[in-house]
Each structure stands twice: as C-alpha cells, then as structure tokens.
Amino acid sequence: MHVVITGAGGFLGRKLARRIAEEGRVGAHRVTAMTLADLAAPPVPPAAFAVETLAADIAEACACARLIRPDTGLVVHLAAVVSAAAEADFALGWRVNLDGTRALLEACRERAEAPRFVFTSSVATFSGGQGALIRDDTRPVPANSYGAQKAAGELLVHDWTRRGFVDGVSLRLPTIVIRPGRPNRAASSFASSILREPLIGEEALLPVAEDFALWIASPRAAVDWLLHAASMNGAALGLDRGINPPGLTVTVGEMLDALERAGGAEARGRVRRVADPEVAAIVGAWPARFDATRARALGFREAETIAQTIAVFLTDDLEETRALRHAA
Amino acid sequence: MHVVITGAGGFLGRKLARRIAEEGRVGAHRVTAMTLADLAAPPVPPAAFAVETLAADIAEACACARLIRPDTGLVVHLAAVVSAAAEADFALGWRVNLDGTRALLEACRERAEAPRFVFTSSVATFSGGQGALIRDDTRPVPANSYGAQKAAGELLVHDWTRRGFVDGVSLRLPTIVIRPGRPNRAASSFASSILREPLIGEEALLPVAEDFALWIASPRAAVDWLLHAASMNGAALGLDRGINPPGLTVTVGEMLDALERAGGAEARGRVRRVADPEVAAIVGAWPARFDATRARALGFREAETIAQTIAVFLTDDLEETRALRHAA
Numbered sequence: 146m147h148v149v150i151t152g153a154g155g156f157l158g159r160k161l162a163r164r165i166a167e168e169g170r171v172g173a174h175r176v177t178a179m180t181l182a183d184l185a186a187p188p189v190p191p192a193a194f195a196v197e198t199l200a201a202d203i204a205e206a207c208a209c210a211r212l213i214r215p216d217t218g219l220v221v222h223l224a225a226v227v228s229a230a231a232e233a234d235f236a237l238g239w240r241v242n243l244d245g246t247r248a249l250l251e252a253c254r255e256r257a258e259a260p261r262f263v264f265t266s267s268v269a270t271f272s273g274g275q276g277a278l279i280r281d282d283t284r285p286v287p288a289n290s291y292g293a294q295k296a297a298g299e300l301l302v303h304d305w306t307r308r309g310f311v312d313g314v315s316l317r318l319p320t321i322v323i324r325p326g327r328p329n330r331a332a333s334s335f336a337s338s339i340l341r342e343p344l345i346g347e348e349a350l351l352p353v354a355e356d357f358a359l360w361i362a363s364p365r366a367a368v369d370w371l372l373h374a375a376s377m378n379g380a381a382l383g384l385d386r387g388i389n390p391p392g393l394t395v396t397v398g399e400m401l402d403a404l405e406r407a408g409g410a411e412a413r414g415r416v417r418r419v420a421d422p423e424v425a426a427i428v429g430a431w432p433a434r435f436d437a438t439r440a441r442a443l444g445f446r447e448a449e450t451i452a453q454t455i456a457v458f459l460t461d462d463l464e465e466t467r468a469l470r471h472a473a
Numbered sequence: 474m475h476v477v478i479t480g481a482g483g484f485l486g487r488k489l490a491r492r493i494a495e496e497g498r499v500g501a502h503r504v505t506a507m508t509l510a511d512l513a514a515p516p517v518p519p520a521a522f523a524v525e526t527l528a529a530d531i532a533e534a535c536a537c538a539r540l541i542r543p544d545t546g547l548v549v550h551l552a553a554v555v556s557a558a559a560e561a562d563f564a565l566g567w568r569v570n571l572d573g574t575r576a577l578l579e580a581c582r583e584r585a586e587a588p589r590f591v592f593t594s595s596v597a598t599f600s601g602g603q604g605a606l607i608r609d610d611t612r613p614v615p616a617n618s619y620g621a622q623k624a625a626g627e628l629l630v631h632d633w634t635r636r637g638f639v640d641g642v643s644l645r646l647p648t649i650v651i652r653p654g655r656p657n658r659a660a661s662s663f664a665s666s667i668l669r670e671p672l673i674g675e676e677a678l679l680p681v682a683e684d685f686a687l688w689i690a691s692p693r694a695a696v697d698w699l700l701h702a703a704s705m706n707g708a709a710l711g712l713d714r715g716i717n718p719p720g721l722t723v724t725v726g727e728m729l730d731a732l733e734r735a736g737g738a739e740a741r742g743r744v745r746r747v748a749d750p751e752v753a754a755i756v757g758a759w760p761a762r763f764d765a766t767r768a769r770a771l772g773f774r775e776a777e778t779i780a781q782t783i784a785v786f787l788t789d790d791l792e793e794t795r796a797l798r799h800a801a
Contacts, residue, residue: 235636272712284612286631286713293632297625303614304621308563384600385614 146174147216151203151249152223154183156325157265159190160368161221166192171219172376182212183224203245209252217256219375220311221263222249227331228269228291228427235290242294247301254310262302262311263374266387268319268360268431270296275358277432281389281439288430289332303386306379314374314382319360319392320431321367322400323454325462326469332427336361339397340404340455343415345467352421355398358433362392363454364462369446381443391437393448403451407459474502475544479531479577480551482511484653485593487518488696489549494520499547500704510540511552531573537580545584547703548639549591550577555659556597556619556755563618570622575629582638590630590639591702594715596647596688596759598624603686605760609717609767616758617660631714634707642702642710647688647720648759649695650728651782653790654797660755664689667725668732668783671743673795680749683726686761690720691782692790697774709771719765721776731779735787 148165152158162181169192170176178195181187186198201208203224213220224245231238246264253260269292270285271277285296299315306313323344324337335352336359342349362370370390382388405413437445449457476493480486490509497520498504506523509515514526529536531552541548552573559566574592581588597620598613599605613624627643634641652665663680664687670677690698698718710716733741765773777785 282612282614284610284715285628286610287628288635288712290632290636293628293635297628300613300615300621300625300628304618307616307621308618384616387612 146171146176146218147214148176148179149182149212149217149220150179150223151182151212151221152225153181154185154187155223157321157364157367157371158183158223159188160364161223161371162187163190164368164372166190166196169193171372174218174376177216180212182208204240204248206248206251209248210255212249213252213256213260215256217253217260219261219263220249220253221371221375222246223265225265225295226291227329228289229332229424230330231291231294232289232332232427238290238294242291243297246298250301250305250311254305259309259312261375261379262305262313263371264298264302264313264315265371266295266299266315266317267292268317270299270317271432272430273432274430275433277434279389279432279435281436289427299387306386307384312379313386314377314379315387316370316374317387317389318367319362319390319448321364322359322361323458323462324364325458325466332424333359335424336400339416340400341458341466343404343412344408344455344459344463345470346415348415348417350419350421351397351416352419352424353397353428355401356396358394358396360392360394360431360433360435361448362390363449363457365457366446366448373445377444388440388443388445389435389437390440390445391447392435393450394433394435395451400451403455406452407455474499474504474546475542476504476507477510477540477545477548478507478551479510479540479549480553481509482513482515483551485649485692485695485699486511486551487516488692489551489699490515491518492696492700494518494524497521499700502546502704505544508540510536532568532576534576534579537576538583540577541580541584541588543584545581545588547589547591548577548581549699549703550574551593553593553623554619555657556617557660557752558658559619559622560617560660560755566618566622570619571625574626578629578633578639582633587637587640589703589707590633590641591699592626592630592641592643593699594623594627594643594645595620596645598627598645599760600758601760602758603761605762607717607760607763609764617755627715634714635712640707641714642705642707643715644698644702645715645717646695647690647718647776649692650687650689651786651790652692653786653794660752661687663752664728667744668728669786669794671732671740672736672783672787672791673798674743676743676745678747678749679725679744680747680752681725681756683729684724686722686724688720688722688759688761688763689776690718691777691785693785694774694776701773705772716768716771716773717763717765718768718773719775720763721778722761722763723779728779731783734780735783
C-alpha cells in the first residue's frame with residue numbers, strides 16, 4: 146500500500162511519517178511506498194520502503210493528481226493554513242483549507258478503489274466557549290474562518306465517502322500540547338509555549354487567565370488517533386464520518402502546576418501573563434468540554450495526562466526543540 | 474434598495490418576486506430596483522420600480538459580479554440543483570450549489586456595505602429519518618449530496634457574515650407543499666404531487682407508506698419566512714446564522730385525509746401507491762420532527778395546516794398549474 150501524507154513537514158506529519166516508517170505497516174496493511182508532501186520538501190525518515198517527497202501547493206489540482214497513485218491506499222491530509230493565519234488572510238484560508246481538500250478528494254475520485262482518507266478537522270469547528278459541552282451530534286458554529294473551512298471540509302469528506310470515492314474519517318483534533326519547535330501562527334500556540342519555553346529555560350507569554358480551560362491532546366495521542374483512523378473499520382462509522390476524539394479538559398492553572406512539578410518554581414516563574422485580545426477572542430470561543438462517547442466506543446484511546454505529556458516531551462522532543470532554537 | 478433574486482424562475486422565486494413587486498418594500502426598506510436571475514430569463518411581475526432579468530449560470534463569477542450593484546441591499550439566493558439531480562450529477566451539484574453560492578458571496582464581498590444575504594438551505598442537511606428530532610443545535614449529517622452542498626453553503630454564509638462581507642441568514646426550508654406546476658427532480662416531488670395532481674383531476678404516484686411523516690411548509694409560509702429573513706434584525710441572530718423555521722410535521726395519511734375533505738373520495742382515489750426505492754432512500758433519511766424554538770423566538774410565523782395549504786393552492790395556484798398542463 147502507498148501512503149500519502151500532506152502537511153508532512155509539520156510537527157504532526159513528521160511524527161506520523163516516522164511512526165509509519167518504523168512500523169512498516171498501518172493496521173493490517175504493509176506499507177510499500179510513502180509520499181510526503183508539503184510546501185517545502187519534508188524530511189524523509191529512515192524506512193525499509195521507498196519514501197519520496199513532493200514540494201507542492203495542495204490547492205493546485207495538478208499537485209494532487211501527482212500525489213495519488215493507483216496503489217494509494219491511505220491519504221492523511223494534514224496540510225492547512227492555521228487559525229490565526231486563516232483569520233489574517235481570508236482568501237488564502239478558503240483556498241488551501243477548502244479548495245485544497247477538495248482537490249485532493251477529486252484526485253482520489255479518479256482511483257478505481259476508494260482509499261482511506263483521514264482528514265484533520267478541529268475543535269475550532271465549534272464555539273460556545275468555556276460554558277459549552279460538545280456532544281457527538283453538536284452542530285459546528287465556528288467562531289473563526291479556520292473552523293468554518295474545516296467544518297466545510299468535513300462535509301466534502303462526508304459526501305465523497307457516501308458516494309464511494311474515498312473511505313473517509315474526519316478527526317476533530319483538540320489543541321495539541323506540547324508542540325515541539327517554535328511558536329506558530331495558530332491562535333492556540335500559547336498552550337504549548339507556556340510548557341515548552343520554560344522547559345528549555347525561556348520565557349513564555351500567557352494571553353488568558355489561569356482558570357481558562359482547554360481541550361487538548363498530546364502529539365503522541367494525536368498520532369495514535371491518526372493511525373487508528375487510518376486502519377479502523379470504516380463501516381463501523383456508518384453515515385457519520387466525523388469523530389470527536391477523547392481529548393483532555395485541563396485549565397491553564399493545572400498545566401502550570403504540572404510544569405512546576407516537572408521543572409520547579411523557576412520554570413513556572415518563566416510564564417508571564419500578558420493580555421492578547423486578538424488571541425483571547427479566537428480561543429475564548431473554543432469549547433473545552435466534549436463527551437466523545439462515540440470515539441471511545443470506536444476504540445480511540447484516552448488522551449494522556451499533562452504529567453505524561455511533559456514526560457514524553459522531555460524524552461522525545463526536547464532535543465529537537467533545543468536544536469531548532471540554536472539554529473534560529 | 475436594489476434586490477437580487479437568484480433562481481427567480483422557480484416557483485418560490487416567482488412568488489417572492491411578485492410579493493416584493495406588489496408591496497414595493499421589504500421591511501423598512503423601499504425597493505427601487507430588482508434583478509431576477511435564472512438560467513433562462515424569469516418572468517417579470519408588474520412593479521412600480523425597474524425590474525431587470527439576467528439569464529446566467531450562477532456558478533460563473535462574472536455572472537455574479539454583474540448581479541451585485543453598489544445599491545444592492547438584499548440578495549435572496551434560491552438558485553440550486555435540486556436533490557435528485559444533484560445525486561445524479563455529482564460534479565454539477567457541487568459546482569452550482571457550493572461554487573455558485575461562493576461566487577455570489579464573493580461578488581457581495583466587493584460591496585462597501587454588507588447586503589442582507591438570504592440563503593435557502595434545506596431539511597436535507599439532516600438525516601436520522603422518521604425517528605429523529607432535530608434541535609436547533611443538531612449537527613448536519615446529510616444523506617445526499619444536495620444536503621451536503623447546502624450544509625457547506627451555510628458555512629460559507631456563516632463565515633462571510635462573521636467577517637462582515639454579507640449580513641447572512643440561512644433558512645433550512647422544509648419540503649414545500651403544494652408546489653404549483655409540474656413534478657420536478659426533487660426527491661420530495663411526490664409530496665406535492667399527491668395533492669396537486671388529484672386536485673386537477675390527474676393521477677399521482679405515492680412512493681412511500683401512508684404513515685410516512687414529512688416536515689413541510691406551504692409556499693405562502695415559505696415566502697413569508699424569506700421576507701422575514703430578508704428584513705429581520707440580523708444582530709438578533711448572533712454568531713449562528715442558520716434557522717430551522719417552524720414547519721409542519723404531517724403524515725402522508727393526514728395529507729390524503731385533507732385531500733379527501735377538499736376534493737372527495739374521488740380525488741383520494743387518484744393517488745396510487747407504487748414503490749420507488751430510489752426516492753424512498755433519499756427522503757427516508759430526512760427527519761420529520763424539528764423543535765424550531767429559536768425560529769419562533771425570532772418571529773418566524775407558524776406553518777399553515779394542510780387544509781389551509783390546499784385552500785390557498787386552489788385560490789392562488791390552480792389556474793396556473795392547469796394552464797401549464799394545457800401548454801405541455
């Protein structure tokens with residue numbers, strides 16, 4: 146089976162590619178080739194099968210046509226313009242996040258057999274903020290363009306699946322904590338920064354109050370969910386191909402307590418509260434509580450605790466994150 | 474204020490254009506000009522202001538650019554590929570129902586002031602069938618491409634509104650009963666046929682059982698809702714611009730009872746049960762029960778009873794429907 150990962154240069158894409166390269170299979174399927182696509186050619190992990198890269202804009206139909214081969218059995222579509230960037234450039238966000246998803250689905254439609262298509266949707270498809278509890282059948286009322294684009298992308302994946310053109314699963318990912326590397330233009334970037342920066346001895350800015358709750362997941366849980374979505378029985382999902390995976394509801398204060406336990410009062414002291422109305426307006430609308438009943442019934446694993454998340458970051462990502470800082 | 478109606482050649486578009494022409498205003502706004510667009514130039518009702526027509530494909534950006542003027546204050550976007558047609562031609566449905574809506578929204582984005590944009594979404598955005606109760610916050614899980622396209626269109630209207638490019642309202646219309654004229658390619662066409670054809674002395678085919686329930690509204694109620702959506706205070710809607718209007722839940726048997734009261738046993742005898750698995754599969758997924766709490770709070774009027782609906786059809790539409798048959 147040939148595997149395609151878009152957005153493969155991002156932190157989740159790199160971790161996923163590495164896992165697939167290490168394991169050599171996804172579920173019951175042996176991987177025989179993999180294509181990693183991103184705007185710039187992504188890094189290639191060591192693998193026992195052929196791995197090629199493609200530097201391309203996913204919103205170009207011709208780029209998507211080159212990605213999908215007759216033996217493509219799995220597409221993991223991670224490529225996206227992130228939330229604050231999609232808010233800053235309205236046309237770019239719709240072009241990449243909706244048109245790009247459609248171009249990729251259209252390329253899959255040319256295939257004789259429907260490949261599994263794993264689409265990363267987002268908590269940002271919902272709003273309601275701190276008071277909301279999101280059920281599996283709650284309607285998306287996005288409070289930013291990124292969320293609207295992801296919700297619309299889900300509807301494409303849904304209909305292309307119903308028509309038999311792909312075998313789709315949309316995963317509404319929580320805020321991923323701790324992202325390795327540097328802060329990015331996701332409005333939720335602070336949620337990683339307030340743990341990551343103090344752990345490498347740097348200062349972090351906190352744009353919300355300590356009682357602010359978030360719905361989060363560790364990179365390792367997210368990769369596990371992606372691999373489960375890539376290999377699960379699609380028929381078990383029925384008509385509804387969207388999944389709220391079992392993330393973790395946690396307050397900023399709880400995150401800082403865990404930081405203090407791992408890195409001491411000194412680490413916690415590196416987090417400085419600085420109001421950022423623009424970020425607060427975006428993340429303030431995102432709900433922090435989900436019931437995720439369906440995901441658990443479908444075998445998606447539980448999220449990790451903050452303490453586990455910090456421990457895994459220190460083992461897996463600290464070195465790379467430090468190296469990136471020194472390179473910058 | 475200049476008013477634009479797309480799909481103005483359809484039965485709802487014609488009724489709406491006639492009402493606006495008669496009343497000369499929409500809510501507090503005096504109408505000074507109106508453009509009626511459809512694939513073929515729509516009929517022009519007598520009006521005290523200028524009415525022009527445009528024969529154009531709504532999915533062409535240049536056609537949309539010609540429709541929207543500096544003084545356009547209201548766009549009612551009715552143009553669509555209907556359900557069975559969108560199911561039969563996948564690419565056409567997405568092109569007209571999603572790309573067409575986007576082209577029209579993009580043309581509005583060029584305006585200095587955001588016009589009111591009334592988008593007709595549909596009961597077909599939902600599934601769950603006879604057992605489902607649709608709340609105002611129920612997630613769309615469409616069981617056909619038309620529903621997926623309408624749900625995606627809602628997300629565009631939602632985000633273009635949030636960004637201030639239009640002042641949008643999406644109305645999820647129930648099945649409209651009694652449509653004047655001839656059967657069309659909507660999967661729900663039978664719901665009108667089983668009343669309309671017997672009332673003009675013709676036979677009608679019934680593809681579902683008599684205990685099958687539908688969520689319906691009369692053309693008059695639908696036009697009232699469109700005019701309310703066109704003139705209501707947009708800010709009262711808040712972030713969520715989608716409305717489930719207060720339709721009527723009715724079984725086929727109740728419709729046939731009302732037919733018999735209006736047209737006698739003879740009329741009811743003209744309805745013949747003939748299984749149609751293709752139509753049953755599409756409409757079988759549509760829910761028939763909605764709570765519509767929010768629409769009532771926002772001033773949307775109640776649907777009419779079936780008896781009222783039949784009486785209005787006999788007064789308003791019987792003659793036109795008969796004339797169409799003789800012309801055919």
